[in-house]
Amino acid sequence: MPVTTHIEEHFEASDTVRDVVIGMSDGLTVPFALAAGLSGTVSQTGIVVIAGLAEIAAGSIAMGLGGYLAARTDFDHYRSEREREIRETVELPQKERDEVAEVFRGYGMEEKDIAPVVAAISSDQKRWVDFMMRFELGFEEPNPKRARNSAITIALSYVLGGLVPLAPYMLMSRLFTALSVSVAVTLIALFAFGYVKGKLTGIPPWRGGLQTVVIGGLASAAAFGLAKWIS
Amino acid sequence: MPVTTHIEEHFEASDTVRDVVIGMSDGLTVPFALAAGLSGTVSQTGIVVIAGLAEIAAGSIAMGLGGYLAARTDFDHYRSEREREIRETVELPQKERDEVAEVFRGYGMEEKDIAPVVAAISSDQKRWVDFMMRFELGFEEPNPKRARNSAITIALSYVLGGLVPLAPYMLMSRLFTALSVSVAVTLIALFAFGYVKGKLTGIPPWRGGLQTVVIGGLASAAAFGLAKWIS
Numbered sequence: 510m511p512v513t514t515h516i517e518e519h520f521e522a523s524d525t526v527r528d529v530v531i532g533m534s535d536g537l538t539v540p541f542a543l544a545a546g547l548s549g550t551v552s553q554t555g556i557v558v559i560a561g562l563a564e565i566a567a568g569s570i571a572m573g574l575g576g577y578l579a580a581r582t583d584f585d586h587y588r589s590e591r592e593r594e595i596r597e598t599v600e601l602p603q604k605e606r607d608e609v610a611e612v613f614r615g616y617g618m619e620e621k622d623i624a625p626v627v628a629a630i631s632s633d634q635k636r637w638v639d640f641m642m643r644f645e646l647g648f649e650e651p652n653p654k655r656a657r658n659s660a661i662t663i664a665l666s667y668v669l670g671g672l673v674p675l676a677p678y679m680l681m682s683r684l685f686t687a688l689s690v691s692v693a694v695t696l697i698a699l700f701a702f703g704y705v706k707g708k709l710t711g712i713p714p715w716r717g718g719l720q721t722v723v724i725g726g727l728a729s730a731a732a733f734g735l736a737k738w739i740s
Numbered sequence: 741m742p743v744t745t746h747i748e749e750h751f752e753a754s755d756t757v758r759d760v761v762i763g764m765s766d767g768l769t770v771p772f773a774l775a776a777g778l779s780g781t782v783s784q785t786g787i788v789v790i791a792g793l794a795e796i797a798a799g800s801i802a803m804g805l806g807g808y809l810a811a812r813t814d815f816d817h818y819r820s821e822r823e824r825e826i827r828e829t830v831e832l833p834q835k836e837r838d839e840v841a842e843v844f845r846g847y848g849m850e851e852k853d854i855a856p857v858v859a860a861i862s863s864d865q866k867r868w869v870d871f872m873m874r875f876e877l878g879f880e881e882p883n884p885k886r887a888r889n890s891a892i893t894i895a896l897s898y899v900l901g902g903l904v905p906l907a908p909y910m911l912m913s914r915l916f917t918a919l920s921v922s923v924a925v926t927l928i929a930l931f932a933f934g935y936v937k938g939k940l941t942g943i944p945p946w947r948g949g950l951q952t953v954v955i956g957g958l959a960s961a962a963a964f965g966l967a968k969w970i971s
Binding site for chain 2: 531534535538539541542543546547550551555556558559560562563564566567568570571572574575578582585586589613616617618619622625626629630632633636639640643644647649710711712720723724725727728729731732733735736739740
């Protein structure tokens, strides 16, 4: 079925895009904001680099493993719901046939037209369970490789994103210069990231770019203000 | 339709649980790991508290606004796809009817049984479009309030989670004591969080608890090791 294949490809591509977006938007934003926040209270770039790299290590592992477990949980959940549906087609076939009919009643079909549809769908157990999973419960079948791919994609995107704001502090010894360069470089990177993200997810690219700049700006302003205030 | 209501409630509840899980698992993990990492290289609790609070501010804003935009993007995407389907039922009705038929062919139905189904579904434009969105494209209609709720839930969960590992550094002046208490308290909190998360998402609670402890432990060990190594 070309339709299904098209849908699956669409979902896999958007899963990867989603993972890159999850990892990179936080990777660009949180280490950036932390470094800017600390720049208001410390006197050397060294402590900013240490805190920033510690944050990147912690954040990439937490988000990567978090993504791994989220994808695994989705997969386990799908499997256990599917097993329950399979059991129900064996133990309560009439109730399950009524549920198939109920879906079509919701689309305004008449009873005399519903009977052959229900008979056709419930004549093959795999098809029947497929139908219940998708149409009654709204589940998409998850890709079993997704958990590992998701973890790696999110973690790498986080590290790559986080190195952008941190590089100036690693390369420059004057704190104020490093902060200025980091802010400039990261705001450009946030805009470019949001622009491309907008193109991929179908929102206007300029709006996408401005959104990520605003998030990064707000987060780092809050971190800067809070660090100044308590120190 | 009680079936649909049940499904919608299921989705809304799992959306909120998902948001709390997203915010709190990162909130418990990343500030914990950052604070532990910095404890290996600085001599006072003050800098750990500043960095930790800056991280909580940055992380909660970045994740909360990120969640807001992700939910908005889902909603906009759903709406633009829906408008495209509405246009297609007007401009290319025969093609759209063929696509409805194609879905049922995939379930093994015979052509003579498909015709009345297609006629019933395509007799009402709203129903027809609903059908295409759900069965051909696999979209669930998103809740329009979800974006704001999602942002607030994620951000608050992050702040609450982040204050657990940070509290000992705020209350105790000796760094090593604060680190020890923070590790103990946070590992207990991570286990309890993972245990409850397991109950809610249907995975065995003990496994859920151990998983979050391992993630938190790995992230903070990596942050600690990296900070020690570069300082």
